[in-house]
Amino acid sequence: MHGQCGLFFRTYAGEAQLFPSRFQKIALALFFAALCLAPWAMNKYLVSILCLINISVIGAVSLNLLTGSCGQISLGHGAFFGVGAYTAAYLANLGLPFVLALPGAGLVTALTGMVFGLPSLRLKGIYLAIATLAAQLILEYVFLHWDAVTGGSGGMALDAPSIAGFAFDTDLKMFYLTLGVAVLCVLAVSNVMRTRLGRAFVAIRDYHLSAEIVGVDLFAYKLRAFGLSSFLAGVGGALWASYTMYITPEQFGIGLSVSYLAMIIIGGLGSVIGGVFGAVFITILPECLNFLAQHAGAAFTDLSGALLAMKEGVFGLVLVLFLIFEPEGLANRWRLVKAYWKLYPFAH
């Protein structure tokens, strides 16, 4: 009997599978089972971190689709996230059920994103970055001044979401909701990347002229990238609003956009799993620093103070170190680790 060693694809469809090996499927199933059970063994704090990670995953994966896969830099993702949050809050306050408010938020954000994606036809790189920065500033202005809809400077409150009478009013319930939506979003983006649409995005990113020559309508596809990415950002924002139940314009500032960019750079541009890694990393980083500062403080009082003061600096330092030593992000490291174990113990 001769078993197969390694992966042998006999069809293109086989090669394009999301999870080509049985080992991968089993590992993923076990991981999800563990993830779903984990909150039961955790306290509220750790569960809330998981919720924040789930929400960040949606934001990071959606930005990675636009910037990493299609090459359209966006500095306005924080504001798009805000559009989703405000739309969800507004629709929820109108009495619309959460199952409709969530996609509604996505749709409104998709439209907004497409409007601000219009300049992408003529602008590239740094110029597009400035155009999306303008989107960030304009949207922040709208959040602050459209009192009738956004509540202006006073912010906006909404109730915990409920689906068919079941209220997601604890961290544990919110965890399953956010996890469910995050998984759907990640699957959606993974699948988009396997279709003509995804390949067109990559073609545009790699070289716009070649893409056009092989028949990709640049404008239409760029707009689709903006629309799709903003839709997901809007869904993420809607979840954030439902989770915190109180939103103010300050929450969706340029800082949020920058932190999403940091997530995809650290995670790995253009890779779906990279967005996930980046979101996990950036969400956990400040918590780890706080933990260190607190527990180091017991032994070395001075160190604790210094660590606290350095926190924002550490964030920047981590980013720089990643750019120098791991420019392809955590996703690349993950590939290398997998390759190492595949060859183990016969690595050369």
Place this chain on the structure above:
Amino acid sequence: MKRMAQLLALAWTLTLAGPALAQETVNIGLLSDLSGPTSAVGVPYSEGVKDAAKYLNENGGIAGKPINLIEVDYAYNAQQALAAYKRFTSQDKIVALQGWGTQDTEALTKFVGKDQIPTLSASYSAHLTDPAKAPYNFFVAADYSTQIRGALKYFKANWKESRPPKVAFVYPDHPYGLVPIPAAKEYAKELGFEIVGDETVALNAMDAMAQMLRLQKLAPDYVWIGGTTPSAAVIMKDAQKLGFKTTFFCNIWGVDESLFKLAGDAANGAYSLQTAVVYGQKVPGMAVIEKMTGGAPKMTHYIRGFASMLVMAEGLKKAAAKGPLTGPAIKDALETLRDYDPMGLTPPISFFPNDHRPNMAVIIYKVEGGKMVETATETLERKPEWLGK
């Protein structure tokens, strides 16, 4: 593997140690901005809170139990504030929270209401004083709107000329800057001020020349500055360069001891609206603070932090005298405070079940020769129609 086991054992001990401590101390969460954009004022404020807790612990704590302040630096980021809050409530079992700015206080409003965690913060937006909307939120300073109203009343009372006084408003296009403007304009009109103009100057502005030029043409007698010290300094310096003579009055975060360095003599003659005394004033609490700080001057934000902890402790003591320390018990205790005097550091504090405005008093200081000189304390009527606005 062995190291992993050791780490796990350590983590386990830490988790076990948490609840054991909770029984012997009164755990209070302290959200501070020590490294974020508001850290310049966040650091002294948190020092004030911590020193007050130290002072209280040296004097018997809360019904014999010491206060255990658990501080988290959230870098003025709502997401980090949320995570810190969850840690406070699940691991640290806090009974009350000392919050900080608008971003964290508002992001947590619903949570503290649901989890019944009384919160004292340094975000003085009027809408947090309405218990119908924010039942567990408190603060120890007159809200931003009340502060401006007090100043307008003071200026009107001291207005000598027969024509109506002219007032203009300069503020950042930012939630913090915009919040009190409608209330201020309404009251200015009611008092008979002529509102001549509005200008926006960003919190991080380097220049306000264009705005000052426009205002100079409108010749307001009074100009409200609703920013923080860096932008207030820019405004005052540019006005001085243009020879624009007017009376500036600034809100609570717009004038503090750092303004004298930033603006120099351009700040002379400006009025500062405060809700606590400044360092060195002769009140009983100042003797305590001077002893604790060894005579090193502290900013006015430090003193408000100190007062905020004193007021919270008063609520805790009252609640502890009645029974176990729970969120609702502390809230109820705080709502019974009537003219509580935090050792003279702020005007007397009262909270009511349907009205969380601590008082209606604003202390007006005039900047003279690099010092804040107390000019007057203006106390307004506690009008129900002003609640939350």
